[in-house]
Amino acid sequence: MENDIKNEIKRLTLELCEKAALKPGQILVVGCSSSEVNGDRIGSNSRTDTAQEIYNGISEALAEKGVYLAAQCCEHLNRAIIIERAAVPGADTVNVVPQPKAGGSFATAAYNGFSDPVAVESIRADAGLDIGGTLIGMHLKQVAVPLRLSADHLGKAILLAARTRPKFIGGARARYDESLL
Numbered sequence: 109m110e111n112d113i114k115n116e117i118k119r120l121t122l123e124l125c126e127k128a129a130l131k132p133g134q135i136l137v138v139g140c141s142s143s144e145v146n147g148d149r150i151g152s153n154s155r156t157d158t159a160q161e162i163y164n165g166i167s168e169a170l171a172e173k174g175v176y177l178a179a180q181c182c183e184h185l186n187r188a189i190i191i192e193r194a195a196v197p198g199a200d201t202v203n204v205v206p207q208p209k210a211g212g213s214f215a216t217a218a219y220n221g222f223s224d225p226v227a228v229e230s231i232r233a234d235a236g237l238d239i240g241g242t243l244i245g246m247h248l249k250q251v252a253v254p255l256r257l258s259a260d261h262l263g264k265a266i267l268l269a270a271r272t273r274p275k276f277i278g279g280a281r282a283r284y285d286e287s288l289l
Contacts, residue, residue: 113145113158113263114165120257120267121169121237127255128235128271132174135195137233138166139180139187139242140214144265150240151182159213162239162262163221178231179218180244181211189231189247190215193224201226214239234272240265248272 121136130136140162142155163179170177176195181188185204188211204227206215219225232249239262245252249272257269274288 111161114161116165116259117162117239117262118165118169120259120262120269121166122172123257124235124237124255124269124271125169125173125175127257127269130173130175130235130271133176133195134234135176135178135191135231136166136170137178137180137189137231137236137244137247138214139236139238139240139244140212141240141242141265142213144240145263147264150242154208154213156208156213156216158263159208159217163214163217166237167218167221177218178233178247179215180242180247181206181215181227182242184209185211185215185227186229187243187246189228190218190222190225191228191231192222193226196226196228196231199226199228202229203227236270238266238268238270245270251275 141150142158143153144150179190206219231247233247236244236248238244252270255269
């Protein structure tokens with residue numbers, strides 16, 4: 109089952125990158141409940157093996173696209189973000205190392221998989237993937253736009269995706285750059 113999860117999330121991550129038109133250097137925030145993926149209530153049965161496979165699939169897909177992964181921790185770490193230092197030069201970092209029961213298995217897998225991980229309190233990502241109701245919206249740029257992927261579940265977890273777009277300003281007489289929509 110684990111390899112199926114890895115291949116499915118890689119495929120869905122590549123689909124999200126295409127539908128969101130993500131460019132190299134942009135950031136995808138991911139919140140993931142390994143408990144939900146395995147059919148348990150969020151936060152009740154953290155599974156490091158499942159989280160590792162999900163991380164592996166997402167990181168392989170994003171490496172192909174040159175997109176950074178921002179892994180959201182659970183509420184025990186105030187939904188802090190684990191990310192490569194190169195993605196957030198000059199950011200104010202916080203001193204925390206996620207663990208499966210304090211930060212979550214997915215954030216732990218990301219921290220261990222990144223070459224130079226840092227934790228930050230918040231980020232403004234270009235797109236997002238919510239696996240299992242982890243509430244990633246606080247880490248998306250305004251304005252978030254829902255994306256429909258070809259699957260709405262990963263394992264037993266509900267899967268939601270979003271991209272962002274610039275705010276519209278100027279009213280009815282304004283013209284907009286269609287390429288940014």
